[in-house]
Amino acid sequence: MKSGFGRQFGLLARRSVARTLRDPGTIAPALLIPLLLYFVIAAGLTKATSLPGFPTKSMPTFALTLAFVNGALSMVGSTGAAIASDIETNFLDRLVLTPMRGAALLFAGLAGTIVLGLIQLGLFFGVGFAYGAHIEAGWEGALVIAAMFLLADIGFGALGLFLGLRTGSGQAVQGVAPMMLVFLFLSSVIFPRNLISADWFYWIATVNPVSYLVEGIRSVFIFGWDKQALLYGFIFVVALVVLSLLSASAALRSRLARA
C-alpha cells in the first residue's frame, strides 16, 4: 500500500494544526506578546505623533504594524520548536520509517503556522480597529496586508523549520528565537527611518530586511498605495519564503541521511 503526497500532506497538516492549537507555549508568544507590545507602544508613545515628519497622527494605526511583524517573527520559535521536539522525541524517526515524503513533512509543518497566522490576523485587526486603528487603503488594503503577513509567517516558520532540523534541539531554537526581537527593534518599527537621528541606527535599519516588511505593511495602513514600499515588502517576504524553504529542505535531507 502506498499513500500519495496529498494524503500524506493532509495527515501531517492536520497533526501540525492540532498540536499547534493544543500547545499554550506556541499560542502565547504568537498572540499575547505582539498585543502586549502593541499596547505599550500605542499607549506610551502617543506624543511621538507630534514630531515633525511623523507620518500619522494615529499611534494605534502606526503601532499596529509592530503586532503583525512581531507575530510573524514568533513563528521562528514555534515552528522550529515543534520540529525540534519531533527530533528529540524520535517522532521524526517514526515518520521516516513510514513511506513519508520529505516535501509532505515540510509543507505540512507549515500548516499549523498558517492556521495560527489566520488567528493572528483576525485578532490583530480586531484589537487594532477596536483601539482606533484604520487602514488608509481600505478593505483591499487589508487583503494586501493579510497576504504579506501570511507570506512572512510562512517564511519565518520555514526559517524555524531550518533551525529546528539543523540543530535538533528545542532549546537551541528557543535560544535563537529572541534574536528575532533584535532584528525587530533594529528596524524602523518604532520610528520611521526618516526620524532616526543616530547614523549607526539609521544604517542598521536600512540594511535590516525586516524594515522593508515593516514599511510595506505600514504603508498600507498609513499612506494607502505606496508601490515602492509594497514592492520591497513583497520582495523581502517572497525571498524569505524561498530561501527558508530551500534551507529547510536541505537540512531535512541532511537530517534524514537515510538509505
Place this chain on the structure above:
Amino acid sequence: MVEETTEHAIEAQELVRQFKNGPRAVDGVNLYVATGEIYGFLGPNGAGKSTTVRMLVTLLPPTGGRATVGGLDVVRDGPKVRRIIGVALQEAALDPLLTAREHMLLQAGMNGFSRRDSKKRANELLERVALTGAADRKVGGFSGGMKRRLDLAMALVHHPPILFLDEPTTGLDPKSRSALWDEVARLAREENVTVFLTTQYLEEADVLADRVGIIDSGHIVAEGTPESLKAEIGRPTVEVHPARPEERDRIASVLSRFGEESAAPPETVAVRLENAGALADVVRALDAQRLEIDNLSLRAPTLDDVFLEKTGRPLETADEESPDAEPVLESEEAVVARAAPFGVSATSVAVKEWLSEVRGAASSGAAGVPVLVVQDGPSAGNRVAVGGRLILGREGVDFVIEDPEASRKHAAVYPHEGSVVVQDLGSMNGTWINGHRITQPTRADPGHTITIGKTSIEVQAMARPDGDEGAPPA
C-alpha cells in the same frame, strides 16, 4: 559466522558503525535471524545494541559491512526495507499533544490505509494493547507502560513480517512486561513474525528468545540458544553461607578443593564447581570438618555467567532479574531436582536434611525476610518484601516510589540473613544507607534507613520468610 541462506529474515556481515571522532559503536557484527524466530540481542548499556538496530532499520547508515532485512540491502533498498518492518525504538516515539487514536490513524494513513481501514485497524490494535479506554486521551498523560504499548501497536499497524523492538520493556511494571512478552510470543507463534529484540534483561532474553546474541563493546561475544549458551559454561556454582561468620575462611578453604571462587554476596562463599557432580562431596567435606552453615544452594549457569565468562565482568543491571539467580531458600524438591542433572541425586537425602535444618532456623525467625517501608513522599507507607530490583520513579519496576527527584534510579535489593543487601547499579547517585554512601553491595539491617533522592526507606524485620508483606505496593 553468518550462514549463507535465503531463509534469513535478518542478516549482518561485519557490520560497523564508527562515529565521527568517536569509538566504533558497532565493530564487525555478524548475525542472522531466521524467519519467524525471536532473536534476543543482549548486552549492557552502551554495548552497541541500539546502534545495530538503527542500522538494520535504515535510520543510520553503516560505515562498514553489509546488512539485509527480508533479503533487501539496508543501504540500497531503504524504502523497501521500511515497508516490511515494524519498529519500536528505545524511547517511545510519540507526540505528547496527540491522542492515542490520532497516533494510530496517522500511522495507518501514512502507510497507505484508507480512512475506513485506518479506523478499523486503529480500533483493532488499540483493543489488543488494552488502550481502548484511553484512546482519546493525549499521550502526554500516559504512563510509561501505556506509551510502550501504544508504541508497539503503531509498529504493528501495517502487518510487518519483521519486527524490531529496542528494549521494549525498560521501565515497565511486571504486569505490563509480562503482557508485552505474551504479545511478542503470540506474534511469532501465530503470525510467524520475525522479532529482533534488544534487551539488557537476562530474564527477558531467557523467556522470549529462541536464540540470543550477547554483545559487548560493539562485538558479539556469544550467540546461540539460551540453553546452549548456558550449557557451554556447564559448571554450576555452589553458594554456602556460614552459620558463624568466623568460619567463612575455613569454609572457603574446604570449597577451594572443588573449584575456583566466584563473586558472592557478603559473608557467602561461592565456588564454581570443576566437576558438576561434586555437590555431594562438598556436603560431605563440610560435614567432615564439622562446619555449621546457614544455607547452601546450587545454582545452574545463567546468561550472566555466560557474559562473565566471555567478557570477564558481570552483566550489570540484569543479574538481579535472572530467573536462574533464585533465592537461597527454595523448596527441597527444587534444589534436588536442579541438582539431579549434576549427579547429586544419590545424595538427595543429605541435601534434604541440610535444608530442613536451614528451614528450621528460618521459621524460628533467624532468617526472616525483611520488608522495605517508604517513610516519606507521595508513596509513604508503601511496603514490599525485597528480592528483586528496586526502582524509584514514576516508571519503576517491581517497587515503585513516586519521587520525581529519584526518577530512574535503581538498585538490586536482595534478602540476606534477615537484612537486605543493596547494590548500586550505576545510576543511583546519592544512595545512602545510614549516612554511608553505597558504592558496593552494602548490608542494611532492620532499623536502618536507605535514602535515595529525597525518599527514605526503612528496613523492617519480618518474623516469617513467607509472610504477607510480599504483596505489591499499593
